[in-house]
Ligand SMILES: Nc1nc2c(c(=O)[nH]1)N[C@H]1C(S)=C(S)[C@@H](COP(=O)(O)OP(=O)(O)OC[C@H]3O[C@@H](n4cnc5c(N)ncnc54)[C@H](O)[C@@H]3O)O[C@H]1N2
Ligand code: MOO
């Protein structure tokens with residue numbers, strides 16, 4: 001049987017480049033930058049006042065002046081007002097431009113204002129205080145975010161600040177999610193006593209949306225001809241097919257045969273892991289990738305996170321998530337010679353260690369306990385006894 005490592009290598013040997021596209025900057029969250037974002041002015045673009053108070057020339061303090069005539073009030077966004085002589089000051093607000101004739105800001109808390117005069121205690125006042133100097137953060141033309149970086153909320157703000165209405169980002173693959181099974185009805189329907197509602201496609205879609213993808217969703221019944229026709233259509237119209245269900249040993253598990261009939265090359269079927277042993281992966285005409293996940297919801301979810309997202313990040317040129325390790329907080333046993341992905345909750349202890357607590361459950365059909373699961377702990381296949389205090393690699397979800 002294919003090992004987890006072999007499966008991962010076969011998948012990662014099939015990275016793709018889908019090109020670039022320009023998108024409105026506020027819709028770029030989760031995408032990958034394909035251009036640098038540069039400062040269109042110095043940052044800050046002018047000497048920016050950082051405290052509400054008065055602006056003076058420090059020379060006045062050196063000359064022993066401690067009472068100033070208020071000449072004007074300058075708000076943020078106003079043109080700067082100059083001080084004509086050392087006895088003058090400007091009331092000035094945070095965010096305003098420092099007038100060229102001033103070099104020191106004294107905050108209101110340290111000023112007494114009466115009859116148009118501002119008095120201060122000169123002790124402790126430093127020249128240049130409370131000023132965010134022009135260009136100290138970044139210089140005009142300096143790179144603020146680089147091609148290859150994941151667009152985060154902070155980067156969206158940075159793009160806005162430099163007036164980039166559109167960003168060049170890497171194009172995402174066109175993905176279709178295909179669930180299968182006659183026992184499944186839609187969310188708004190009432191299942192018969194023999195049916196259940198679909199849940200996999202919604203979970204898969206939500207995960208993909210978190211990663212900036214906009215997949216289409218399709219459901220196919222357990223009918224070999226319809227299965228073939230629908231998959232054939234998807235192979236012509238999408239870059240990636242994410243199937244769930246219909247790939248095991250059941251009499252109505254038609255997917256592997258349909259994929260074979262449609263000349264999709266099987267790269268592996270069955271991986272030495274639990275959940276997700278029946279996982280099927282293949283490729284059509286060196287172009288379309290087919291991830292067929294086992295239908296049990298925990299298996300679909302684990303394989304999606306563990307394999308598809310690893311492929312997606314690599315394809316987009318994002319650094320793979322740094323491996324995260326956690327300490328198992330109680331003994332655990334798992335006999336079969338399969339790589340076990342243990343559902344865990346994470347917390348940190350008072351020594352600052354990341355701790356993993358197993359989530360009780362009833363196998364990979366128990367999708368309700370996914371709601372309590374934050375990560376999968378990767379327990380090595382060659383072992384069956386795992387002790388409290390041992391450290392293992394952890395796959396956490398966003
Ligand atoms: N004789 C064997 N039987 C099974 C084996 C095996 O090795 N030998 N493997 C088991 C394992 S492990 C898994 S996982 C499942 C995988 O089955 P399929 O991929 O064929 O999936 P289905 O049979 O279609 O469904 C399995 C299970 O999951 C539910 N399901 C499917 N799709 C959805 C969905 N979109 N939303 C919610 N739930 C879904 C479905 O109702 C079934 O209960 O096979 C085992 N059997
Ligand atoms: O893949 Mo199955 O998930 O072990 O139930």
Ligand SMILES: [Mg+2]
Nearest residue numbers: 246248250253
């Ligand atoms: Mg089945």
